[in-house]
Amino acid sequence: MSPRVLILGLGHWGQTLAYLFEQQGCTVSCWGRSQGILSADLFQDIQLLVSALPIKAVREVAAQVAALQPPLGIILVSATKGLESETFATAADIWQTYCPHHDLVVLSGPNLASEIQQGLPAAAVVGGNSVATKQVQDCLGSTTFRLYSNADRRGVEMGGIFKNVIAIACGVNDGLGLGVNARSALITRGLVEMVRVGTHWGGQVETFYGLSGLGDLLATCTSALSRNYQVGWHLAHGKSLSQALALTKGTAEGVNTARVLCTYAQQHQLDIPITAMVNAVLSGHLTPQAALNCLLERPFKPEIIPSQ
Ligand SMILES: NC(=O)C1=CN([C@@H]2O[C@H](COP(=O)(O)OP(=O)(O)OC[C@H]3O[C@@H](n4cnc5c(N)ncnc54)[C@H](O)[C@@H]3O)[C@@H](O)[C@H]2O)C=CC1
Numbered sequence: 001m002s003p004r005v006l007i008l009g010l011g012h013w014g015q016t017l018a019y020l021f022e023q024q025g026c027t028v029s030c031w032g033r034s035q036g037i038l039s040a041d042l043f044q045d046i047q048l049l050v051s052a053l054p055i056k057a058v059r060e061v062a063a064q065v066a067a068l069q070p071p072l073g074i075i076l077v078s079a080t081k082g083l084e085s086e087t088f089a090t091a092a093d094i095w096q097t098y099c100p101h102h103d104l105v106v107l108s109g110p111n112l113a114s115e116i117q118q119g120l121p122a123a124a125v126v127g128g129n130s131v132a133t134k135q136v137q138d139c140l141g142s143t144t145f146r147l148y149s150n151a152d153r154r155g156v157e158m159g160g161i162f163k164n165v166i167a168i169a170c171g172v173n174d175g176l177g178l179g180v181n182a183r184s185a186l187i188t189r190g191l192v193e194m195v196r197v198g199t200h201w202g203g204q205v206e207t208f209y210g211l212s213g214l215g216d217l218l219a220t221c222t223s224a225l226s227r228n229y230q231v232g233w234h235l236a237h238g239k240s241l242s243q244a245l246a247l248t249k250g251t252a253e254g255v256n257t258a259r260v261l262c263t264y265a266q267q268h269q270l271d272i273p274i275t276a277m278v279n280a281v282l283s284g285h286l287t288p289q290a291a292l293n294c295l296l297e298r299p300f301k302p303e304i305i306p307s308q
Pocket residue numbers: 009010011012013014032033052053054055056057060061079080081082111112113114249250251253
């Protein structure tokens with residue numbers, strides 16, 4: 001019998017994942033909020049419960065799921081790349097709280113939905129225990145969607161969360177016409193910030209040099225398909241944040257993530273200058289040009305690349 005999958009969240013990514021699972025012969029059902037509250041019959045005979053929700057919706061939906069007591073054999077797959085505002089929780093943290101006895105896997109990587117919907121090849125990584133990640137690889141992996149596994153679930157998730165902020169910075173860079181050299185510096189130094197915060201958060205250094213960290217940075221920091229990049233681009237063209245968001249179709253998680261990361265970094269005395277400047281521009285405290293000047297006027301320092 002073909003594996004049965006339930007997808008929560010019918011946005012761009014949820015629909016794309018539905019397409020990928022169907023391509024692999026899975027029987028897919030989907031739930032979006034327009035269908036009202038969840039019901040227990042949706043969980044019948046499913047092997048994978050895939051959450052492709054924006055972070056702001058995860059807690060509400062996870063609470064609904066938990067109340068319906070889905071069978072314990074179901075593997076939860078979280079594809080959200082965001083941080084909850086007040087709690088600093090990742091989507092996996094939230095699912096873990098509500099469904100502590102289910103296997104939980106995080107899916108992340110350079111996966112611009114529009115390219116995948118065109119059938120173009122991509123790779124991603126599933127973070128979690130080896131039995132659960134193998135099952136997801138078997139159901140979802142293919143010759144066009146190559147899936148790696150990684151036991152460092154926290155690192156896999158943090159890479160996908162952090163890169164959104166740097167994608168905004170690169171959108172600003174390109175919108176100001178600052179060139180490829182400057183963008184390359186932002187990606188490289190943004191990766192250092194990602195490692196600094198991500199390891200503090202419990203991820204392993206080497207994970208950030210993989211698909212969910214460096215891989216997704218390269219995709220979203222260099223492509224106008226990225227909503228986060230688009231937000232930065234519009235800000236560089238003089239738009240306010242609300243105008244930039246109105247011009248961007250879909251969720252740009254980096255806007256909220258930048259603010260949450262700055263609060264976290266301040267509390268833990270972590271230096272994340274690019275993220276801080278992105279946040280200053282998003283909150284209207286600095287113009288893109290002023291933020292650029294702040295970054296360039298910082299004192300010279302050794303290039304320290306975290307390796308362990
Ligand atoms: N689009 C992409 O290429 C990728 C997106 N992601 C991540 O997947 C997540 C979702 O992104 P997209 O699907 O692109 O966003 P989207 O903006 O296209 O869709 C979001 C969906 O969530 C629904 N939603 C909002 N609030 C809700 C609530 N309270 N309850 C239920 N549903 C609610 C909306 O109706 C909408 O269908 C984000 O965390 C994003 O970072 C991850 C990989 C690739």
